[in-house]
Amino acid sequence: MGDLQLHHVVCAEKSGLRFLCSPSLRLWETIGRQIVAIADSSAWWIADWLVYGEDTFQDRYKEAIKGTDLNYQTLRNYAWVARRFELARRREALSFAHHAEVAALAQLGQDHWLDRAEEHGWSRNQLRGEIRDARELDAASDVKGGTIRLPLTVNQAVLFEAAANARHMPVQEWASEVLADVAQQLAPRNGADVPPAGHQHPVRHAAVRARMKTPAR
Numbered sequence: 001m002g003d004l005q006l007h008h009v010v011c012a013e014k015s016g017l018r019f020l021c022s023p024s025l026r027l028w029e030t031i032g033r034q035i036v037a038i039a040d041s042s043a044w045w046i047a048d049w050l051v052y053g054e055d056t057f058q059d060r061y062k063e064a065i066k067g068t069d070l071n072y073q074t075l076r077n078y079a080w081v082a083r084r085f086e087l088a089r090r091r092e093a094l095s096f097a098h099h100a101e102v103a104a105l106a107q108l109g110q111d112h113w114l115d116r117a118e119e120h121g122w123s124r125n126q127l128r129g130e131i132r133d134a135r136e137l138d139a140a141s142d143v144k145g146g147t148i149r150l151p152l153t154v155n156q157a158v159l160f161e162a163a164a165n166a167r168h169m170p171v172q173e174w175a176s177e178v179l180a181d182v183a184q185q186l187a188p189r190n191g192a193d194v195p196p197a198g199h200q201h202p203v204r205h206a207a208v209r210a211r212m213k214t215p216a217r
Contacts, residue, residue, distance in 0.1 A: 043096035047082035
């Protein structure tokens with residue numbers, strides 16, 4: 001990554017940016033690119049800072065982060081994305097938001113979509129749309145094969161992963177069990193024919209692939 005510093009013709013302050021002289025159009029554009037690069041990198045910096053605190057200081061890190069302007073859930077989301085992508089797998093040509101968009105996928109899926117986004121120059125929203133379109137194309141075959149795809153927000157993905165870990169279960173198995181339990185409770189009220197408890201229904205025991213869909217920023 002290049003040197004993340006602003007040009008000397010501007011002075012960056014906490015509440016704004018002051019131009020010390022009149023830059024040319026080309027220099028003004030360069031400064032804009034520098035600001036965008038710093039803003040995007042700051043998300044990774046915050047995420048890695050939090051991960052280090054979690055791993056090194058355990059519960060004590062929670063007191064330290066109270067001094068930041070970000071809420072705890074936002075920080076948890078940042079840290080979750082950082083843990084899904086070690087430094088060597090992060091794409092400098094893509095934003096933190098691109099990585100967050102695919103963080104809930106398995107590693108092969110992450111790499112596939114990040115490769116395509118990098119190759120085609122997709123924005124975060126374009127990447128989201130391409131993933132959505134691909135999901136819709138194979139949704140029918142997935143249901144027939146006993147697999148359900150769930151679009152998740154980052155908050156949901158973090159919450160589900162924590163719940164599964166508490167049960168010492170893979171997220172897919174935990175989600176399948178929870179969905180089956182809810183279906184057992186609700187379906188009879190609608191007159192549906194539900195297999196008796198203990199029956200190995202194919203949907204219950206099929207892998208439920210969690211797919212993240214982060215909220216627009």
